[in-house]
Amino acid sequence: MASPSQQLPPGWQAEWDAGNQRYLFIETATGRTQWEPPVQGPTAPIDSVAPSVSPPPAHSTSKRRQYAAGQTQAYYGAADGIAAGFEAGYGGAAPQQQAQPQGQLFTPGLAGEQLFAGQQQQQPAYYGPEADYGGGPGYVQQQQGPIYGQQLQGPPGQAPQIGALADQFGQMGMGMGGQKPLQLQTINLLTSPPDPRELSRPPPEIRLPPNACLSPNPAANADPSYLRCTLNAIPTTSNLLNKSKIPLGLVITPYRSLNEGESAVPLVTDTIIARCRRCRTYINPFVQFIDGGNRWRCCMCNMSNEVPQLFDWDQVRNQPGDRWARDELNHSTVEFVAPTEYMVRAPQPAVYVILIDVSHTAIQSGMVATATRTILENLDRIPNEDNRTKIAIICFDISLYFFSMPPGTTESTMLVVSDTDDVFLPKPTDLLVNLTEARASLEALLGRINDMFVENITVGSAMGPALQAGFKLMAPIGGQIMVLSTILPTVGAGALKNREDAKILGTSKESNLLQAASPFYKTFAIECSRAQVSVDMFLFSSAYQDVASLAYLPHYTSGQTYFYPAFNAARSEDAIKFAHEFGEVLAMPIMLEAVQRVRASKGLRMASFHGNFFVRSTDLLAMPAVPQDQSYAIEIQIEDTITAPFVMFQVAVLHTTCYGERRIRVINLALPTTSNLSELYASADQVAIATLLANKAVERCITHSLENSREAVFAKLVEIFSAFKAGMTAAGAGASAQLSISENLKMLPVLILGLLKNVGIRQSAQIPPDLRAYAQALLTSLPSQLxxxxxxxxxxxxxxxxxxxxxxxxxxxxxxxxxxxSSERLERHGLYLIEDGQTMFLWVGRDAVPQLVMDVFNLASYEALRGGKTTLPVLDNPFSQRVNAVIQKSREMRRGVYYPQLYVVKEDGEMALRLWALSFLIQDRADVMPSYQQFVNQLKDKVNGASNGY
Incomplete structure (x- = not known):
């Protein structure tokens, strides 16, 4: 028998739809579909379209699902069935004046008028619940257009001609699908100074082709605070991407915290999880239902999959459910309760092992007293809804101190292990205890630890053996180790030496100080990752502590490093900062024993990964714990020409909640494709680009050198501007007096200048290695908003x-x-706030009027004011209350646990403090680093030079 494929263009196939008694023509590369022409008359034979082709045998429909009344016609597309569907709640009353053409795919969720009239209409833009710094609200614009699959043109009773097919397919939304492309607006940076408010605006609009999405819900595409791409229109070829010079990558914050008023991620509790049987993509708002609703076509690989039997069943009410109301078809970010096949063991409880340095330095600094009091005050906030949470306290100096806490008593016993070469657990039970059952003895212990060691004169640290002990204690289960340390590890495994050398700071050898001095930290971290153990480091040293080596543990176990240089609890500001951040970490709900994978449409490949995790296989990221508001960056390569009108990215995180439930969090991002260079530039997201480049810069510092890293970042900026000039301006390859770029990238130079001046990679011989290593840890883990x-x-x-x-x-x-x-904005009589999310400066001009000083500081004059760390008083006057409100809002407005300390800086005060504050004014010249104006002029000269040989 002849096959329909013999009469179709190459790359198309035919699939029999038993419900409509039709063949559905499918383009295998893109998944676009087209029904065969309608049957002419009630008795017209099937072979009027495809001569001598028989429909599939009758048994092929024997497993067809029985839908509830009113659903069947809606899925099959009969006009009266659609009317019934709309009556049942698909979006309003069904229009009576016009019937849907037979053989047309039914696309649910559209307004009835749009569905029948086939007119392209534009929904209003949607702004998400809050304006995140560096991304703003999730801006998604859904547009509905003509339904795919109009009748093929051609004489009745004849097969469609290839030319007619081509014409028809050309109207089906290739490229941007009839959408208006993003308009490129070019500006001259030399005459357009950067406006800080630009960064609070949303990224460029995502304009998907008509009918790309099943749902009109504005939350159907990812909010940039969860997932954002450096380009909001994906080039169809790697050549086009290379021509633009813009790096292609994703910035992912899979477990971001929720601000007040924000909706929680929807939870699908029925364990009905539909996944593509070829590429394992989870069903999402961008799939396509075919075969009368019985099958769905994957938006990644175009595989046709069966819809699960219970997908249309409401298990709560035990009655037929509304498919189109399911969360996974309406929300970009959703969580599934995982069935047992997603578990290799029962979900683990939350486990915390806290390692406390009790050496002389730790006791004298007040760290031990502050830490134990903070744990005690936050016991009720530690996640423990299921009463399964376990906790252990281990203290260490050059020995290890374990505490046995029998449940049902207030007594605890200290067990000392002084053999740090061969660490063992002195008792098999009562060291790791149930938080609920052993609450009384734990509270009593925390109240006594500081007194136990108050006269300790031991100087030395067996941090490595303490880590090994904590690991032995929790390895069978997994969980979090929190290390609180004030001095360099000196005893046993992982012992380190002071390698700080002022002579090599600012030289090519400085990058050696940013690498781990001992292989112990990386090998132990990988052991931890394998056992689902995550490590957080809280470091307090006033002397060199080798943050670079210690930060390897959080880096490979998806933990975080917190640094409190020269900590002294006698200063209330120090104690408050640490207590706040440590308390927030203890109370933070975390994902446990997690693995993350990112899937993408055909032709795209995840090339390299940046962030705190361990890459277990080519693309599987192992994360023993996923803390809130930790970010990851992934670079993407285009391997093949992309022919689809849009591409998909899907992040899937399989994890256990800290309340003992196995779940899968899925985040979906759909982006249109383009072959237009101007549209590529118009869609570029400067915040995502800067985030990706920050991650790449830190990695290059360690693999190459700090100088090489700075050069590579600046070279990438030159490449982007040179490519824009050559491809998008009249100057082309010639010299130009302007420095042109698309308006949506106007803040990229100032962001790159800020990165180059950041402590993490700044050119300087004055930055201590610990401060630089900590800054680099922040650059690779902070979400874009921070x-x-x-x-x-x-x-x-x-x-x-x-x-x-x-x-x-x-x-x-x-x-x-x-x-x-810029310091040009500083007036001698003024009061200014400078803050970067980690530190805050209140700059007071030398000519500040006495009334201002009195209203803010409750002091008689400027001369009475002292600079340095401070807690601002709240006074009984409106100006004091407004200043305090701004400072408090600055501390609260961003995600994360960080509590910035406030410093008062007098214009004529301490030199070091003034220079530190002024270093935040990145548009000024500082040391060897240029001002912003010098930077853009230097950029223009490089672009003109590069253009001549471009």
Whole structure:
């Protein structure tokens, strides 16, 4: 018998739809579909379209699902069935004036008028619940257009001609599918100074082809605070991407915290999980239902899959359910409760082993007293809803101190292990105890630990053996180790030596100080990762502590490093900062024993990964714990020409909640494809680009050198501007007096300048290695919302802020308008706030009027003011309350546990403090680093030079 494929263009196939008694023509590369022409008359034979082709045998439909009344017709596409579907809640009353053409694919969720009239209409833009710094609200615009699959043109009773097919397919939404492309707006950076408010705007709009999405829900595509791409239109070829010079990558924050008023991620509890049987993609709002609703076509690989039997069944009410109301078809981010086949063991409880340094230095600094008090105060906040949480306390100096806490008593016993060469557990039970059962003895112990060691004169640290002991204690289960250390590890495994050498700072050898000095930390981290153990480091040293080596543990176990240089609890500001951050970490709900994989449409490949995890296989990221608001960056390669009108990225994180439930979090991002260079530039997301480049810069510091890293970052910026000039401006390859770029990239140079001036990679011979290593840990783990101010601080003028600034508006405290980061804005009588999410400076001009000093500091004059760390008083006057409100809002407005300390800086005060504050004003010249104006001129010269040989 003849096959329909003999009459179709290459790359198309025919699939029999038993429900409609039709063949569905499918383009295998893109998944686009086209019905065969309608049957002419009730008795017209099937072979009027495809002569001598028989329909599939009758038994092929024997397993067809029986839908509830009213659903069957809706799925099969009969006009009266659709009317019934709309009556049942698909979007309003069914229009009566026009019937749907037979043989047309039914696309649910559209307004009835759009569905029948086939007119392209535009939904209003949607702004997400909050304006995240560096990305703003999730901006998704859904557009509905003509339904795919109009009748093929051609004489009745004849097979469709290839030419007619081609014409028809050309109208089906190739490329942008009839969408208006993003308009490129070019600006001259030499005459357009950077405006800090630009960074609070949303990324370029995502314009998907018509009918790409099943759902009109504006939350159907990923919010940039979860998942964002450096390009919001994906080039169809690697040549086009190379021509633009823009790096292609994803920035992922899979477990971001929720601000007040934000909706939780929807949870699918029925354990009905539909996945593609070829590529294992989870069903999402961008798949396509075919075969009368019985099958779905994967948006990644175009495989046709059966819809699970219970997909349309409401298990709560035990009745037929509404498919189109399912969360996984309406939300970009969703969690599934995982069935047993997703588990290799029962979900683990939350387990915390806290290692506390009790050496002389730790006791004297007040760290031990502050830490134990913080744990005690936060016991009720530690995740323990299922009463399965376990906890252990191990203290260490040059020996290890274990505590046996029998349940049902307030007594505890200290067991000392002084053999640090061969670590063992002195008792098999009562060391790792149930938090609920042993609460009384744990509280009593925490109240006594500081007193036990208050006269300890031991100087030395067996941190490595303590880590090994903690690992032995929890390895069968997994969990979190929290290490609190004040000095360099000196005893046993992982012992380190002071390698700080001022002579090599600022030289090519400095990068050696940013690598681990001992292989113990990487090998032990990989052991931890294998056993589902995560490590967080809290470091307090006033001397060299080798943060670079110790940070390897959090880096490979998906933990985090926290650094408190020269910590002294006698200063209330130090104690408050540590207590706040440690308490937030203890109370943080975390994902446990997690693995993450990112899938992408055909032709795209995940090339390299940046962040805190261990790459277990080519693309499987092992994360023993996923803390909230930790970010990861992935570079992407285009391997084959992309022919689909849009591409998909899907992040899947299989994890156990800290409440003992196995879940899968799925985040979906659909982006249109383009072969247009101008559209590529118009879709570029400068915040995502800067985040990816920050990750790459840190990696290059360690593999090459700091100088090489800075050169590579600047060279990438030159490449982007040179490519834009050559491809998008009239100057082409010639010299130009302008420095042109698309408006959506106008802040990229100032972000790159901020990165180059950041402590993590800045050229300087004065930066201690510990501070540099900690800054690099932040650059590779902060989400974009925190990273942008970290490299491009916020700068506010407080003495003349608008009357409403610092007062409470509809969306909370109203912030002042941010200023450009230049000392030109500093007035001698002014009061300014400079903050980067980690540190805050209150700059007071030398001519500040006495009334301002009195209102803010409760002091008689500027001369009475002292610079340094401070806690600002809240005084009984409106200006004091507004200034305090702005400072408090700055501390609360971003995600994460960080509590920035406040420093008062007098204009004529301590030199070191002034220089530190002024280093945040990145548009000024500092040391060997150029001002912003010098930087863009240097960039222009490089671009003109590169263009000549481009």
């Amino acid at each position: 990273l942008m101010p970290y490299i491009n601080a916020c700068f506010y003028s407080l003495h003349n802020m608008a009357p409403e600034a610092g007062t409470v508006g509809e969306n909370g405290v109203i912030m002042p308008v941010p200023l450009p980061l």
